[in-house]
Amino acid sequence: MLREVHYCVRIFPSTSNRAIARRMSSFSSNENGSDATEFDEDRKFRKLDLYKPKEAPRQKRAEIKFDVPQPRSERMPVDQDWTSVWPTAQSFRPSVVPLPLRQGYREKGAPPGKYANLELMKVPNFLHLTPAHLAKHAKVLRPFCTPWPAGLETDEKCEEHFPVEVIDSDYCHAGPSIRDPRSRIVTLRVKLSDLELDYHARDKLLRLVRDRYDPATDVLTIVTDRCPLKKQNYDYAHYLLTAVYHESWKTEPWEADKAESDMECYLWEKSRSEANAVGFFKRMQQSLAGQEEITHPHIQHLPRDCTDDDVKGVAQVKDYAEAVCGIHNEGESLQSWDKYKRSVCSLLGLKHSALYPRTISRSCSWRRVVPTPRTLTLFLVLFGFGLVLFIYLPRSFEERLVRSPRRRIPVLLAYEGEAEVHTFFCDTHTTQCPRIEFTPASGWQGGIPGVPDLHLLSAHYDTRVWVHGGKNRHYVRLLGVIKSEDADSLRFFCQMWYQELPHPIVVESDRTEIWLPAWDGRAPPGRYYRPFVFSCPVPFNVSSPLSTGPANVSLVAEPCACPPNSLALSKTPEKDPKRGIAVCVKGLDFSEDISARLVEWLELQFLLGADTVFFYIFQVMPRAVLKGQCIQRWTSSCATTAGFVGSNSKESNCRVRTSRTFQPSGGSTSLTTRGRSAGHELVPYNDCYYRHIPTHEFVLLVDIDEVVLPRRHSTWQELLDDIVSAKPKMLATYASLAVPNTYFFDHFEREKSWSWFLSRVTRSANFTRPGFAVKSFFTTNSSLAVFNHYTLVPLYGKLQRTVLLSKKDVQLNHYRAKCPAEMETLCKDDYFRFTVKDKTLWKLESKFLSKVKETKEGLRTKFLVHVGKEGTS
Incomplete structure (x- = not known):
């Protein structure tokens, strides 16, 4: 048990x-x-304790409470002297500042308060620079200040008595160091007019200081920062000013041996022209000294024993001196030669006639002063002397220009050969015309005095032309329109503004109309705007050293007129190799929503090999679709420009170029009117073509109801490679490759499909006749002017406009709602009567479907726009 x-x-x-x-x-x-x-x-059975016995409760330690005083900010009286609380710069202390400050960020709730706030402690504060601090400091410093000197109340008086201005800066930091490397910089400014300089000293000083002198303000600026201390840079700036001033007054021994042809600037004083003019007047006075009364207008006011200074004071001599100096120093131009001719004729007492734009008249009409044989003989001799000067001056100036190291880019008449360009020099822009800003200008510009209906859209730099002898001729191409009855007889000049040159390069412009006169029918001249390409050749001696081209260009009616327009040149660096094919689309103008169809058309272009799609937008709904195209993977170029002629559109965030056709004023909407309105679309077409010359090999001009479809190839590039390999000389013979056109009308039989384009499977069996309604691949190195269908003007005369490609290789699917009224009979007989099933486009269905779905979903999620329902036909 x-x-x-x-x-x-x-x-x-x-x-x-x-x-x-x-x-x-x-x-x-x-x-x-x-x-x-x-x-x-x-x-006995003992009790088993299954739970741990409870311990006796322990007595808690008595809590010791400390008496914490309130922060100083709460105990501080209202009228506390803040300058004693916060005397100097220091880190933020929340217990001292009696302000309910907050700084920082919390996801929920208010920002953190000032206690234990590191953000308030990290940033510098200005609690030591309150008005009370400043008043206290000013009170202490006031005994050490002196009153402002009398007589220096205005800035003009200060500049008069203290022409040298020195600028330095001090920096205040709430940190451990009081030094800042920027405080050592010292800037010294002085006007050259305040310095005692003659012509030689001023010219030498300007060569020494170079770009430190601003001719607009006449201010010389010297900035010193190479020394570690401000005082050292201050002394160094004054030393530089003193050194260049005294150095400019020095005359080197070799300067005394300089001839007139070696001088940087032609000086009238002590020149051979001055000696000839003074000697001429003295000899004339001596020859007329025997007469009782001298009636010559120039001699009768001179004293009997006149000196050289008396002759130099004659108004005709002053005009002659100004004209000669202008030709030598500012260059040859129509104005300078006309001024020289006027002065010579006035000096000889002859009448003068105005110069024609291209020729310089050398004939002066007689005005006999004294009807005596002696005077007549004297005037004939002087007239011959004037002609000698007239012929001699250009040659001597040309020889001096070749020897001068300063003007290696002469803006003068060139005599290198027939290929050189007649160039004008304009010296009045700096004083008479507003300053030209080298900034891009968007939209239409125009309104030239005398030609109000001239409007320009864009300017481009063209380096494709090679002339005889292996020289590369550069051109500036401007695109615009003119509406004038005498448009063919107007002359225009291009003012090319280089940032490296003080004056513009002026050449006469040649223009090529982007239209054929036969297309106008019986329209009277001057009724419509006529599109033109304005071509401005660049001289070889300018394009060689300045190969990047001008920054801006202006089109004017006179060589030296003030420019009413300024177009920034579209220039793309040609370092990168050219890409494939760029697609240019004319202006889109649809009142209905075509976003779904537009997305499908764009995806087709990229599937077929388009590298860039360039739009011109009129009005398309919704515009959010186009914004989506800019943000997504498409590489379409984007910009903004004007809509109507003479107006500017607002800038857009989307990089899509906008334009608009030109509506002719008055008239009915006849065939000629519609055709002429369509002709104005050629300006945006050519603008798109010139923009892609430096970047692409080919440009394709199509509409959004057209698809260029290769029949035996997958992409356009494969098609063109096979064509060029089969016929290597094709691109050297033709400027464009035309694609035959066939129609897909809406009333033809269709199949159900998710795609608008894939549902159209029935086309006309007959293609349009050769050259009609075709669209072309334009080579970017062979066309001067293009239009909707093929090259209108080749770049070289030996090139042919276009060649029609085989229907077996490629076709143009033209999707139309109905037949145009002017083609009704042709459509019934050829296109409506004979049809055929064509599902060539269906070879792209799988890729096409995935791309369109991806794009539509992206547009819906990102921009919440409606882009059409799939499955609609």
Whole structure:
């Protein structure tokens, strides 16, 4: 029985080892013992504690409370002297500043307060620069200040007495260091008119200081920063001014040996022309000295014993001196030669006639002063002397120009050969015309005096032309329109503005009309705007050193007229190799929503091999589709320009170029009117073509209802590669490659499809006649002017306009709603009557579907625009 109890005790897992051992020992002792009482006690079943006994509660330590005083900001009185609390610059302390400041950011709730706010401690503060601090500092400094000097109340008086202006800067930091490297820079300014300089000294000083002199303000600026301390740079700036001033007054020994042809600037004083003019007047006075009364207008006011100074004061001599100096120093131009002719005729007492634009008249009409044989003979001799000067001056000036190291880019009449360009020099722009800004200009510009209906869209730099002898002729091409009855007889000049040159390069412009007169029908001249390409050749001696071209160009009616327009040239670096094919689209003008169809058409162009799609937008809804095209993977060029002629459109964030056709004023909407309005679309077409000349090999002009579809190839590039490999001389013979056209009319039988284009599977069996309604691939190095269908004017005379590609290789799918009214009979007989199933486009269905879905979903999620339902036909 005891063993059974023992076993029962062992089954409790919570019994401790010590209790079990005690019970085991007690059992064993009772078996041999004789004490009955202990045996009875052991037989009792003892209570087993399964839970840990609770400890007696401990007494908590008494909390010690400290008496924390309030922060100083709360105990501070309202009228506390803040200058004593915050005397100098220091980090922010929240317990001192009595302001409820907050700084920082939390996702929820107000910004953190000022206590334990690291943001407030990191930033500098200006609590030591309050008005009270400044007033206190000013009060302390006032005894050390002196009154402003009398007589220096205005800036003009200060500049008069203190012409040298020195500018330096001090910087204040709330940091451990008071030094700033920028504080060492010292700027010294002085006007050259305040310095005592003659012509030689001024010219030499300007050569020494170079671009530190501003001719617009007549201010010389010297900036010194190479020394570590401000005082050192201050002394160094004054030293430089003193050094260049005294150096400019020095005359080197070799300067005394300079001839007139070696001078940088022609000087009238002590020149051979001055000696000839003075000698001429003295000899004339001596020849007329025997007469009782001298009636010559120039001699009668001179004293009997006149000196050289008396002769130099004659108005005719002054005019002659000004004309001669102008030709030598400012260059040859129609105005300068006309002024020289006037002065010579006035000096000789002859009448003069105006110069024609291209020729310089050398004939003067007689005005006999004294009707005596002696005077007549004298005037004939003087007239011959004037003609000698007239012929001699250009040659001597040309020889001097060749020897002069200063004018290696002469803006003069060139005599290098027939290929050189007649160039004009204009010296009046700096004083009479507003300053030309080298900034891009967008939109239509025009309104030339005398030709108000001339408008320009863009300008481009063209380096494709190579002339005889291996020379590369550069051109500036301007695109615009003219509406004038005598447009063919107008002359225009291009003023090419280079940032490297102080004056513009002026050449006469040649223009090529982007239209054929036969297309006008019986329209009277001057009724419509006529599109033109204005070509301005760049002289070889300018294009060679300045190969990047001018920054801006202006078109004027007179060579030296003030420019009413300024077009920035579209120039793209030609370092990168040309890419494939750029697609140009004419202006989109749709009142209905064509976004779904537009997305499909764009994806087709990129699947077929388009590298760039260039839009001209009139009005398309919704415009968010076009914004999506700009942001997504498409590489279409983007810009903004004017809409109507003479107006500018607002800038757009989307990089899509906009334009608009020109509506003729008056007249009915006849065939001629519609055709002429379509002709104005040629200006944007040519603008797109010229923009992609430096970047692409081919340009394709199409509309959004046309798809150029290769029949045996996957892409356009494969098609063109095969054509060129089969006929290597094709690109050297033709300027454009035309694609035959076939119609897909809406009333033809269709199949159900998710795509607008894939549902059109029936076309006319007959293609249009050769050259009609075709679209072409234009090579970017062979066309001067293009229009909707093929090259209108090749770049070289030996090139042919276009060649028609085979219908077996490629076709133009032209999707039209209906047949034009002028083609109704032709459509019924040829296109409506004979049709055929054509599912060539379906070879692109799988790729086409994935791309269109991806684009439409992207547009819906990003821009929340409706782009049409799939499955609609």
